[in-house]
Amino acid sequence: MSAIADRLAPAAAVLPARQTSATAGLRLEMRLVSGPEWDRTIAEFDEVCQEQLHVFASARWPAVEQEPVIFLAEGEVVGGSLMMVQRLPLGIAKIAVSKWGPMLKDAASAGAADIRAGMIEALIGEYAVRRGLMLSVLPRASLAPGNPEYASLITRGFQRGSELGFPSRYIVNLRLSDGEQRKSFGQKWRYHLNKSEQAGLTFERAGAERIGEFDALYTAMTDRKKFTDHSAYETVHELMALEVEALRPELFFVRHEGEVVAGALIFKAGDRAVYLYGATNDQALPLRAGYFIHWNVIRWLRDNTTAKWYDLGGTDGFHGLHQFKKGMVGEAGIITPVPPVANYASRPLPFLFGTAAFWGRDVIHRSRAKLKGLLQPKARPDQAPISSDTSAP
Structure with a gap:
């Protein structure tokens, strides 16, 4: 834990969020916490989900580094993300993944969109810029048309990545x-x-x-x-x-x-x-x-x-x-569809390695699914493909 805390030390200082006319002066503090503290803290979040629980992720992906980070505004917790740092084969690079995050504590607050944007900026600054990793964010399926969270990532410069075969x-x-x-x-x-x-x-x-x-x-x-x-x-x-x-x-x-x-x-x-x-x-x-x-x-x-x-x-x-x-x-x-993964890197090589890793994983998953369908015909999907186009109603 101390090694991770040392790496995140610069990001634990007050970080400026994206400025808007509605939230001029908004500043977020990014803080690393322990797994148990993280799970206790996010229990009160509107957007809490199973995949963001430390106890779930550490059991599901034991070889992946778990970095639970919370965000505070004026000393009050406003959001957070369980960041999973995955080492790629041969140790050539790492990717930082936020699955179904970052999460808001109060999704209905007037400044929710700006807090979310501020958390994304802080994650970019820490993982993509300072540590040179590819940052991959997978927002949850949105109840609003077009998935505004995913759209904002694309506007910010994230690139469309892997997607589910049946995303609905x-x-x-x-x-x-x-x-x-x-x-x-x-x-x-x-x-x-x-x-x-x-x-x-x-x-x-x-x-x-x-x-x-x-x-x-x-x-x-x-x-x-x-x-x-x-x-x-x-x-x-x-x-x-x-x-x-x-x-x-x-x-x-x-x-x-x-x-x-x-x-x-x-x-x-x-x-x-x-x-x-x-x-x-x-x-x-x-x-x-x-x-x-x-x-x-x-x-x-x-x-x-x-x-x-x-x-x-x-x-x-x-x-x-x-x-x-x-x-x-x-x-x-x-x-409503789960959107594709959104990927961001501040340098070419992390983006290349990270994209290649996702592509290889997708090939393996598709191959396994086809083999399973051949060996177990009842397990073969029979639903027509559905688009993950987040612009669809």
Whole structure:
């Protein structure tokens, strides 16, 4: 920690943010903090997300240097970013990555855009200019048309980089009454929900001590479907052991005649709850347990959290999953793409090495996906390609 702190020492001084007429004199202080302090601090952020948790990132990418930096204005925390510094093969260079960051503490504040711009300027100054790395920023999917956060990065000089093959995120509006929510659902989704409610299912919230039950259900499901799990499921136990209750995922189960048939793990902090993992047994499909559990999770999040939205994640290219999530998003929700990575370097070689590393990673991922599709035809994507064009409505 001390070595990282020494490297960041010049950036810990007061750093000027981009000046605008609305925020003349805005100055940000960039400060490195420990992993535990970082997780405690961002628990109150509007834009907090699982990928920005130190406990998650250190378990998911143990070989990557984690540098949690917070930003303060007049002594008050206003934002931050968990910076992941990745050494490239042969040690030829490093890249600094901010995934779903930098995050704002108060996304609705009048100066939010200027604070975000100031954080980007500070990150450029520290990682791209002073340390000579390629800086890669991946903003989260925006609820606003055109993804203003991504657009501002391109305007600032960042270059479009890697993008997901199926970038759409399916996001449910949580701030509706039961009647408004059901009316929003797609007609077929609402039909299946009605059927599930006639099947004798029950919904329950479970404590972290019951994560073993979910493990068993999840393992049995992956074995049954015979697919290789490339998710971050190995981080679940670290997340469930978090001392900060707001950051600990919620665990839910659905039962039929006393037997658990479905379960879900939900990240609930911030303004956007996220569906992390689901698991079902053989009975779940005919009972339509997936519809039942999501309906009750939506109602629980509305009534027990401050989250405004429920992010269902993507589809990995499966049309059936697209139809299911699209019906749940309905008329009141949003389907919006995750933008491409935005890359910036102040020198040619870091940009060249960093871009080549992303290209090589993308080639490997595409090759693995094609091989998986050949070996496991049921795992082959069947959804039409969707653009990550952030200018699309």
